[in-house]
Amino acid sequence: MPLINVTNLKKHYTSGDDVVEALRGVDISIEAGEFITIMGQSGSGKSTLLSVLGGMNHPTAGDVEMAGVKLYQLSSEKLADFRAQNLGFVFQAFNLISYLTAIENVMLPLAIVKMSTLAKKTAARQALERVGLGNKLDRLPNQLSGGEQERVAIARAIVNNPHILLADEPTGNLDSKTSEEVMALFRELNGAGQTVVMVTHNPENGAYSDRTIHLKDGRVA
Numbered sequence: 001m002p003l004i005n006v007t008n009l010k011k012h013y014t015s016g017d018d019v020v021e022a023l024r025g026v027d028i029s030i031e032a033g034e035f036i037t038i039m040g041q042s043g044s045g046k047s048t049l050l051s052v053l054g055g056m057n058h059p060t061a062g063d064v065e066m067a068g069v070k071l072y073q074l075s076s077e078k079l080a081d082f083r084a085q086n087l088g089f090v091f092q093a094f095n096l097i098s099y100l101t102a103i104e105n106v107m108l109p110l111a112i113v114k115m116s117t118l119a120k121k122t123a124a125r126q127a128l129e130r131v132g133l134g135n136k137l138d139r140l141p142n143q144l145s146g147g148e149q150e151r152v153a154i155a156r157a158i159v160n161n162p163h164i165l166l167a168d169e170p171t172g173n174l175d176s177k178t179s180e181e182v183m184a185l186f187r188e189l190n191g192a193g194q195t196v197v198m199v200t201h202n203p204e205n206g207a208y209s210d211r212t213i214h215l216k217d218g219r220v221a
Contacts (some may be wrong), residue, residue: 004030009062022048024218088157092169127155135155147178
């Protein structure tokens with residue numbers, strides 16, 4: 001049974017009198033341990049699909065099933081719990097809190113977890129060590145390069161050992177050398193057992209994945 005099963009997924013937005021069909025009946029199956037890239041032109045529905053997969057955007061129709069759980073049949077509280085326990089998110093904009101150090105930023109997802117502060121700090125330090133930033137725990141975001149900030153964002157996404165890592169254009173703001181380093185890191189995390197689903201506009205990123213899903217006008221091309 002696939003880890004992620006998406007069936008006849010539709011998402012419509014209303015804009016004034018117009019209805020925008022962002023997703024028009026998407027069917028996808030992803031196995032545990034796969035590294036998937038989702039590609040398509042701007043407006044093809046990539047980011048909408050990722051936000052629906054992440055339990056952050058209720059579909060208009062269709063089902064999203066993860067590990068046997070139908071996400072959008074859960075109450076909002078149970079859906080939040082499922083996200084916290086199973087999903088890690090990495091965004092193009094890093095979304096780091098400017099006045100928190102690297103280790104404090106990485107500890108944020110653990111705020112709702114019943115652990116001692118020491119255990120949270122240990123988990124955050126280990127996550128930063130995994131992404132090669134064990135020597136920069138106390139740096140603020142503005143004391144880090146763009147690539148290092150992205151690594152902090154990845155550490156924050158993996159600190160709770162999620163089964164599934166969702167990434168939206170994680171190399172969009174990085175130069176080509178740093179992009180390659182970040183992609184190699186995602187490949188490494190995938191090799192260690194995490195399922196990775198990444199939206200990207202960069203065809204070179206597809207070389208790091210097992211398979212690429214192309215979207216066009218809200219459908220799998």
